[in-house]
Amino acid sequence: MELSQRHHEYWRKNLVITAVLLGIWFVATFVVGWNARALNDITVLGFPLGFYMSAQGSLIIYVVIIGIYALYMKKLDKEYDVAEGEIE
């Protein structure tokens, strides 16, 4: 089956949002983890920042990443007319 230009565009946009969110995930996980000692010198709300990020902060970011992805893709599906019917 031949895909239209718009189909390719949809997939490209999907790849872009995936890459962007993956970048945020990478920073929240590995960049923060690698620099945890340095971040601990900063205090936020009484927490050493390095500790709080690994214990709670990064987790909150993960939840938000997935939430943004689900909302964005829902919109993208509709925009490019690849959304499913109400219920398959």
Next chain:
Amino acid sequence: MSTGAFSQAAFNRQLKKTYSWYVGGFLAFLFVLAILEQMGMPKAWIGYTFLFATIGLYAGIGIMSRTADVSEYYVAGRRVPALFNGMATGADWMSAASFIGMAGTLFLAGYDGLAFVMGWTGGYCLVALFLAPYLRKFGQFTIPDFLGARYGGNFVRTLGIIAAVICSFVYVVAQIYGVGLITSRFTGLEFGIGVFVGLGGILVCSMLGGMKAVTWTQVAQYIILIIAYLTPVVWLGIKHTGIPVPQVAYGPVLQKVGELEKKLNADPKEQEVRKIFKDRADAANANLKDPAKAYADGKAKLEQNVASLKSANAPADQIAAAEKALAAYPKDEAAAKAQWNKDKGLTARANPVRAHADPFPGKDEKARDIARLNFLGIVFCMMFGTAALPHILMRYYTTPSVQEARVSVFWSLFFIFLLYFTAPCLAVLAKYDMFTNLVGSSFASLPAWAAAWAKVDPSLLNISDINRDGIVQWAEVVIGGDLIVLATPEIAGLPYVVSGLVAAGGLAAALSTADGLLVTIANALSHDLYYKMIDPNASTAKRVTISKVLLILVAISAAWVTSYKPGDILFLVGAAFSLAASAFFPPLVLGVFWKRANKAGAIAGMIAGLGVCMYYMLRTYPFFTNMGVPKMDLWFNLNPISAGVFGLPIGILTIVVVSLLTKAPDRETQDFVEHVRYPSLKGDTVSTQAS
């Protein structure tokens, strides 16, 4: 389909109503038990009531959900709404290790334990971005199904089955171990019997109704486990921070813990205790250099002491003490050596307290860098393993649509997050409570919970007056990680009902994970191996029956392996993640995102990834090297638990290289990839959804 839409909406409403009643009923049940406790109901009865009421409840749901329909049995009819699939995934995901062990690990390891907290949540980002929507669009029953359809041929499917069975089996052994532990603690049964009693509880949930029954019991189990986890922590949080959301308010408590740690390290009495441990360890080390001579010398010295006291007509009690010391001396050299080897380990207790919030402690920069590398290695393996464990990925086949699958990952992580972002806070609150209420109390009047637990199980809490001053020093306390969650209700001063609730929550966590894993294994064998490869003409009834029989066989063999208590649970779990990451992640993700990936590449990549991962574990993990496998040095100082750090990239690289060296996949496969990428394609000729 408008009628389908209508029935799904009605079904959702019905579900919400049912589970609202369920939550209300459960809270009422707690309330009644609390009143009965006030009226003098014995504690043992409360424990039994929880055990039988919850297992009976799960069994009831399991029996009501019995089915012989293939789609219902394998994927719960594909009509589990995102929210409920999220709860079921949460229960599936959070095992006994998460529920009972996690806070304890954090309590003992401080910052470094957070590798698991991050790894087991961040992995869901990968599930959401790379796998869940595409697997749902594919819409069949198992993970080997996807590999078989994407790469073609039974060989890839077989590799998928082998990898799925290996990692699920390793993981299920760890779960049944947890079930046995809780059941035996709950009822006083022996561990081996506890394993099989717990197994009965697992089987009633999963056998009759497969994925359908497992899903609806898991939702019920999630609700119990999260209420059980949060109640005591919120209470303890109010006690120490005054705010019912301790997860954001425990910063000042963490600071106080840091100050108390410094105080403990400077305290002369603490130093005295640590010195005693250090002296004992040093003496043991010295003795071990020439055990024969040390043994003879030590004995001679004691004998001489008795003799000289006697000849000097010393008071009777002094002579009795000296004779007692002689009688307590090891019988022979072997016994003495065993004792000294044990004493050698006391150096650990001679160390000063580690700062809780301090990442990667080590004696010098190099040791710290190694600790940091291993921390990130564990995070890496846990994340990619999460995104490759078949029992989790399978859950996203059960939602009604692709968009629901995406939303469902969000709810999954949200419900998992509720527990995981509470655990670090619980560890800190518990530590603060112990530093302030346990340390410095006198042995004659220990806090009630400490006295009770030290009596029940010395492996969880052991306090002995090492320097004989009658006061508890922190260095005199030995804590087993599992104590933290189990004892929190008592530390927080809550009634016994809450302790029973926590145990029921732990049981729910262990049962639900074991169920999900068993269904995965049985499905891989009955669907992928039997139906797809051995007898494609098997009737649906026969397929479901075979799956049920296999489920029991797998469960019994897992329980049989478990009753031998095979080593370290954390390593077992870690190994399952590393294996899954190495075997599944590369072919699944490249299968969707890279059309050029072909069959030869997938086969080579899975074998290479899995092979490297297993090879590294075999050659470096002490359990295997002690059995005679030749030991080798660690690569880049990474521990065997992080073997996936090598397996996964090698798997990806192999797929890419081998695919490029061989023929591109045919048109049909490329169409298949297009089909999976778009939730709905007009004019799409490919149809993969099985019903």
